[in-house]
Amino acid sequence: MKTFLQDLETELTKKQINKDEIKEILADHKEMIDEAISEGLSEDEIVKKFGSPEQIADECAAFTEKNPKVANESRFALYKSFPVLSDQINLNIVLVDEDFEIVRGTSSSIEVLYSGKGKIEDYTIELVDETFTLRGPKNYGIRFFNSRRSDLNFLVKLPNILVSNFLMNAVNSDAKVSDIKISTMESRTTNGDLDFNNITAVDVKLDTVNGDIKMKNYNLTTLKFSAVSGDVLMSEGKIEDEFKVNTVSGDFHVKNSKCNKAYFTTVSGDIVGDNFYPDSITMKSVSGDITIKNTDMMHIINIESKKSVSGTIKIVSK
Amino acid sequence: MNSQFKRGIIELCVLSELVQEDMYGYMIINNISKDLDVNENTIYPILRRLTLDGYFTTYLEESSIGAPRKYYQMTKKGFEYYLTLRDEWDEFIGGVYQILNKGGKKSEDIFARFRDRINKETNK
Numbered sequence: 001m002k003t004f005l006q007d008l009e010t011e012l013t014k015k016q017i018n019k020d021e022i023k024e025i026l027a028d029h030k031e032m033i034d035e036a037i038s039e040g041l042s043e044d045e046i047v048k049k050f051g052s053p054e055q056i057a058d059e060c061a062a063f064t065e066k067n068p069k070v071a072n073e074s075r076f077a078l079y080k081s082f083p084v085l086s087d088q089i090n091l092n093i094v095l096v097d098e099d100f101e102i103v104r105g106t107s108s109s110i111e112v113l114y115s116g117k118g119k120i121e122d123y124t125i126e127l128v129d130e131t132f133t134l135r136g137p138k139n140y141g142i143r144f145f146n147s148r149r150s151d152l153n154f155l156v157k158l159p160n161i162l163v164s165n166f167l168m169n170a171v172n173s174d175a176k177v178s179d180i181k182i183s184t185m186e187s188r189t190t191n192g193d194l195d196f197n198n199i200t201a202v203d204v205k206l207d208t209v210n211g212d213i214k215m216k217n218y219n220l221t222t223l224k225f226s227a228v229s230g231d232v233l234m235s236e237g238k239i240e241d242e243f244k245v246n247t248v249s250g251d252f253h254v255k256n257s258k259c260n261k262a263y264f265t266t267v268s269g270d271i272v273g274d275n276f277y278p279d280s281i282t283m284k285s286v287s288g289d290i291t292i293k294n295t296d297m298m299h300i301i302n303i304e305s306k307k308s309v310s311g312t313i314k315i316v317s318k
Numbered sequence: 319m320n321s322q323f324k325r326g327i328i329e330l331c332v333l334s335e336l337v338q339e340d341m342y343g344y345m346i347i348n349n350i351s352k353d354l355d356v357n358e359n360t361i362y363p364i365l366r367r368l369t370l371d372g373y374f375t376t377y378l379e380e381s382s383i384g385a386p387r388k389y390y391q392m393t394k395k396g397f398e399y400y401l402t403l404r405d406e407w408d409e410f411i412g413g414v415y416q417i418l419n420k421g422g423k424k425s426e427d428i429f430a431r432f433r434d435r436i437n438k439e440t441n442k
Contacts, residue, residue: 025366028343031385032358035344049351051359059363122372 004046004053005029011057025060076113076155079120082127083109088162088183090131094169098136098152099192104179105157118152132156174211227252227269243278245271247288261304264290266311275318280304285311293318328356329364330407333392333400336374342387365390373399 005026012022029050036046089110093100098118105111110132112125122137134154163180168187175194182201187194189211196215204223206213208230218237225232226246232253239259245252247269255274262278264271266288273292280302283290290308292301292315306313331354335346347361368374373396378386392400422428 028362028366028388031342031388032344032347032362034385035342035387049347049358051357053359055357055359056362059359060366062363 008053008056011053015057015061017061076115079112079114080125081109081111084159086130088164090165091163092131092133092167094135095173096136096171097173098154099174100154101176102156104160108159111157113155115153116151120152283313285313287311328360330403332364336390336392337400340389340391342389
């Protein structure tokens, strides 16, 4: 029966099935043939029972090709578009490894595009009652047989309307969000990097563990920000009301920005303001330094309080 | 038989086998080929596809023949899929029998009716 397995391997290789899958299919067949032999089946009976290796390869290849709707790896393909009838929507994004980008498109529909080799049919992608959801497979990662890392990337184009509630939950995904108007946003990320550009929002809450965050051209009412070790760079923007920053060991850099009340707290990360003009500021630090370097020293910053154990806290002229 | 149609039926059979208990590949193939004239090369690819789709998980268990056997276990998703297919199948096959039985239930009845009709027509 050696030849059966050899023929099977040749046929599977011809179909360009990947090596790991071939190994698995061969192991499965070796096991079944051993069973047949131990049952005392003759070689002829076994050949009859197992049929032709070519057909096995054909069938296996049919669904390895068919199942993942393969998009061109470097280019995005349109998956679905959802017409939006309301003047605002909620966004709900829950992903693990997939990178994604959320931008303003030109149509009045939400367009979902994707690239990569994952199984897009395992994702929840829907618009129900003004809430758009993009969620990864539920049993993600615990599946024994199918533990391959998902290779999908998403691009979501939104119509030019208000996002009233934006929830984002990602583990390793890198995300880019640009040209969006938001009412409230809450984002929780672990390792992924976030990049915001041209964002108008009322209340924003960002939590990150190791991921870095960049925000450019922003206009917010309040921002609550907390990071463990991720670094942050914010530039060219203003916060109408409260700006709260809480960092453990990540560095925080804010440049060419204004706000009303700033609350900066750091354990060992450094916080640097560079032409940063809050109306008032409260600063707390354990060992990190908080430094604000401004050109316009005529702009008065009211220091509500400043406390530090071993770091330095100062506002200096550039 | 149309191979796509046949594949659908085998798929339902594989699911039905695993609804009962966890089984290893050779056992599934033996059980099905006892009642239906199908080869391993039809059953195995279906088993594999259903596993990749998350309807079954697999685990290894030592066996008396030496090498460990790979057992297939139905997941909740698999069970739900089985129920859907089973309903579809029952409805379909019910409909087919409705149509077939219009001509009579037994071959003798059907033949008798057919013979009468042909005779009437030739006597006209």
